[in-house]
Amino acid sequence: MDLFGKETEGKKSVLPPLADRVRPRRLDEFVGQGHLVGVGKVLRKVIEGDEVASMIFWGPPGVGKTTLARIIAEETKAAFFAISAVTAGLADVRKVIEQARVNRKGLNKHTIFFIDETHRFNKAQQDALLHSVEDGTLTLIGATTENPSFEVIAPLLSRCRVYTLEPLSVADLRRIIEKAIQTDAVLQRLRPDIPDHVMDALVGYADGDARKALNGLELSLRLTPEKEGRRTVTLKIVENALQKRMLSYDKKGDYHYDTISAFIKSVRGSDPDAAVYWLARMLEAGEDPLFIARRMLILASEDVGNADPQGLVVANAAFQAVHSVGMPEARIVLSQAATYLASAPKSNASYVAIHEATEDVRQASGEPVPLHLRNAPTELLKKMGHAQGYKYAHDYPEGFVEQEFLPSRLKNRLFYRPKEIGEEKKIKERLKRWWGKRKQDRQNNDKA
Numbered sequence: 001m002d003l004f005g006k007e008t009e010g011k012k013s014v015l016p017p018l019a020d021r022v023r024p025r026r027l028d029e030f031v032g033q034g035h036l037v038g039v040g041k042v043l044r045k046v047i048e049g050d051e052v053a054s055m056i057f058w059g060p061p062g063v064g065k066t067t068l069a070r071i072i073a074e075e076t077k078a079a080f081f082a083i084s085a086v087t088a089g090l091a092d093v094r095k096v097i098e099q100a101r102v103n104r105k106g107l108n109k110h111t112i113f114f115i116d117e118t119h120r121f122n123k124a125q126q127d128a129l130l131h132s133v134e135d136g137t138l139t140l141i142g143a144t145t146e147n148p149s150f151e152v153i154a155p156l157l158s159r160c161r162v163y164t165l166e167p168l169s170v171a172d173l174r175r176i177i178e179k180a181i182q183t184d185a186v187l188q189r190l191r192p193d194i195p196d197h198v199m200d201a202l203v204g205y206a207d208g209d210a211r212k213a214l215n216g217l218e219l220s221l222r223l224t225p226e227k228e229g230r231r232t233v234t235l236k237i238v239e240n241a242l243q244k245r246m247l248s249y250d251k252k253g254d255y256h257y258d259t260i261s262a263f264i265k266s267v268r269g270s271d272p273d274a275a276v277y278w279l280a281r282m283l284e285a286g287e288d289p290l291f292i293a294r295r296m297l298i299l300a301s302e303d304v305g306n307a308d309p310q311g312l313v314v315a316n317a318a319f320q321a322v323h324s325v326g327m328p329e330a331r332i333v334l335s336q337a338a339t340y341l342a343s344a345p346k347s348n349a350s351y352v353a354i355h356e357a358t359e360d361v362r363q364a365s366g367e368p369v370p371l372h373l374r375n376a377p378t379e380l381l382k383k384m385g386h387a388q389g390y391k392y393a394h395d396y397p398e399g400f401v402e403q404e405f406l407p408s409r410l411k412n413r414l415f416y417r418p419k420e421i422g423e424e425k426k427i428k429e430r431l432k433r434w435w436g437k438r439k440q441d442r443q444n445n446d447k448a
Contacts, residue, residue: 015186018218019211022180027071031179032064032172032210033165043068043163047075054133054140056118056148056157059165060326062209065143068165069114072141078110079103085120093128100138111138118142119151126153133159147324167208167288174203176210177217192221193232201238207286216242259285263338264295268303272342279331279338289330293319296337307347307422314340345422353416360410367407402438 015021024030027037027047036043046052052072057065066082073080081096100111113129115121133140133156140160144151148162168176177199181187194202194217202220206213219241224231259282266274282292293315300315318337322330376386391401406413418428 017215018180018184018187019214021186022176022184022214023067024071025074027075030064030068030071031175032168033068036163036165037068047072050076052076052078052112052139054160056142056144056152056160056162057165058144058146058148058162060145060167060208062206062211062213063165063168064210065165066114066116069112069141069143073112073114076110076112078112078139080112080114082114082116085115085117085125088115090125090128093125097128097132097137100132104137112141113138114141114143116143117145119144119146119148123153126156130155130159145326168206168210169208170203173206173208173210173213174199177202177213180214180217187221190221190226191230192217192224193230195232195234198233198235198238201235204286205238205242259287260292260295263292264299267296267299267338267342268346270342270344270346272339275338275342276335279334283327283331283334289322289327289334290319292334293322293337296334296341300341302351303346303348304341304344305347305350305424306418306427307345307424309423311341311344345424347419347421347424349416349418349424357415360413360415364409367409370404370407372403373405398434400434400437 027044030037033043035041037047038044057068059065069082070080072078079100081099083092083096096111096113100113103109103111118126129140132138140156142148142152142160148157152160177194181192181194202216203213205216216238220233220238221231223237223241224233259278263275263278263282266278279292283289297312297315297319300312304311314337318333321333325333371385372387372389374381374386376382376388382388391403393399393401393403395401404411418424418431420428
């Protein structure tokens with residue numbers, strides 16, 4: 001067999017993928033998910049104490065769900081059975097349960113049953129696991145990319161601890177690639193040379209997915225000709241291998257912030273075409289779609305505001321949808337939200353209002369709440385004047401009554417000054433009418 005598992009001397013051998021060849025076997029070799037398996041963290045304590053209970057790993061592809069399940073079985077010396085819910089059926093589940101019973105009673109050995117893509121099991125298949133999980137016949141470790149709250153039946157979910165796995169960081173992916181180069185026999189013979197900017201592109205393409213990063217590395221090396229005993233991978237080779245042009249985009253660098261700035265300013269400037277362009281640039285470069293959705297949520301209040309209150313509803317719905325569907329479909333949701341917000345009337349009056357109110361609060365000493373606005377749940381507080389003189393707005397026409405709600409120092413102070421734009425124009429007209437009525441009532445009270 002040659003370096004890539006091709007046929008040699010009339011025999012054919014298939015070389016396992018790089019991701020499988022370098023899969024960690026021990027907990028100390030595992031990279032990433034420090035919030036779960038770092039020193040002193042919950043999952044490490046459970047594994048080291050051999051107190052593993054049924055659990056579900058929830059996270060995107062390539063972050064170590066399967067690897068971690070295998071490591072748990074290895075560290076706890078348990079029998080390990082793995083199936084995929086995509087291809088397995090109820091009969092497969094029952095076979096593993098029966099073998100787990102044999103292991104427990106006849107061999108005094110614990111069984112870990114790993115089910116990948118758990119959310120693909122129907123209710124009957126999930127029901128079949130309940131009793132054996134409940135009585136300890138086996139320990140279930142499920143893996144899913146979907147929210148288990150929606151995809152796993154409640155009785156099974158209540159018997160499992162859910163652990164959320166996060167996309168791997170740039171540093172994690174670099175460690176994984178570097179370790180693969182150092183430890184894999186095939187790669188060692190190739191003597192790969194990967195410049196930093198090419199490594200950055202490879203890691204950026206992977207977008208937190210170790211399997212994608214390792215597959216990209218292996219394919220790139222296949223396409224790299226040997227020269228003077230080494231294989232020097234270029235950016236062009238990586239782009240050719242992955243059929244993807246590597247945009248100049250560093251998620252933690254200046255270009256990252258410059259691009260999101262261009263996107264936000266395009267939406268604020270009411271240019272939906274520019275907004276979609278910068279959105280596409282970010283997504284193609286591997287930006288986290290949830291990061292973009294969060295920024296649009298902020299923009300919906302800061303820059304659109306009450307000129308179109310529906311903007312916040314659209315932005316929030318987009319955030320939830322992006323979280324639910326993921327890429328690549330999330331790009332459609334983000335495009336809809338971005339074009340809506342860019343096309344909406346704009347007002348930052350709410351943003352200015354909270355900014356000015358906050359400055360006032362910080363610069364002046366806090367004044368007591370006026371007595372008529374205070375709560376009066378007891379007779380003693382009522383005798384002390386709490387809530388005395390308070391006017392219930394719904395007892396008056398239009399649900400409005402002249403009444404002072406600010407401390408005396410701030411009487412007549414305006415923080416919220418709506419603009420004559422979109423829905424906020426109607427708000428301004430309504431407030432103007434109420435302000436006029438308030439002014440007239442105060443003049444009458446002063447005369448009295």
